[in-house]
Amino acid sequence: MNKKRLATVWLDGCSGCHMSFLDLDERLLAVAELADLVYSPLVDHKVFPEDVDVTLVEGAVSSEEDLHKIEMVRQRTKVLVSLGDCAVTANVPGMRNPFATKAVYDRAYRENVTLGPAIPDQVVPRLLPQARPIHEFVTVDVFVPGCPPSADTIFYFVSELLAGRQPELSAKTRFGA
Numbered sequence: 001m002n003k004k005r006l007a008t009v010w011l012d013g014c015s016g017c018h019m020s021f022l023d024l025d026e027r028l029l030a031v032a033e034l035a036d037l038v039y040s041p042l043v044d045h046k047v048f049p050e051d052v053d054v055t056l057v058e059g060a061v062s063s064e065e066d067l068h069k070i071e072m073v074r075q076r077t078k079v080l081v082s083l084g085d086c087a088v089t090a091n092v093p094g095m096r097n098p099f100a101t102k103a104v105y106d107r108a109y110r111e112n113v114t115l116g117p118a119i120p121d122q123v124v125p126r127l128l129p130q131a132r133p134i135h136e137f138v139t140v141d142v143f144v145p146g147c148p149p150s151a152d153t154i155f156y157f158v159s160e161l162l163a164g165r166q167p168e169l170s171a172k173t174r175f176g177a
């Protein structure tokens with residue numbers, strides 16, 4: 001059997017959804033029998049490759065870098081999964097949305113800094129005006145709410161997708177913990 005190509009991507013999230021993926025524990029071996037993990041913060045691949053079968057995306061789209069990345073990921077992925085409440089609704093990253101970007105920068109880089117307060121103009125990706133859910137920028141194939149989705153839920157839908165089936169998630173997920 002040809003192995004599928006699986007990827008995971010971390011945008012503006014706390015990494016909790018990736019921790020839940022790691023909570024698959026020994027079931028990671030079952031996933032590894034079905035797919036190669038070709039890109040992820042959990043492995044050492046630096047470039048998102050072409051021809052990925054399934055990509056799980058954690059986090060909202062908050063910066064210019066996030067936007068560039070999700071557009072590229074979408075082009076190279078057959079089935080794109082919006083993983084967790086931050087990806088599905090913007091959730092925690094969206095808490096900055098009522099405030100102007102300048103106020104967010106001032107709070108983070110001037111008001112709460114005692115040594116050399118300054119807004120960075122390089123290295124740190126520039127924020128978009130708001131943190132927004134992934135589906136506002138690219139087509140999403142599967143939505144998996146939860147903060148984070150449980151390991152059981154992740155194992156279920158990943159197994160289904162890698163087997164070429166559409167997961168039925170309505171009874172397995174809910175927003176929040």
Ligand code: SF4
Pocket residue numbers: 012013014015016017058059083084085086087091092146147148
């Ligand atoms: S959905 Fe929850 S666990 Fe996942 S990245 Fe957002 S805050 Fe973290």
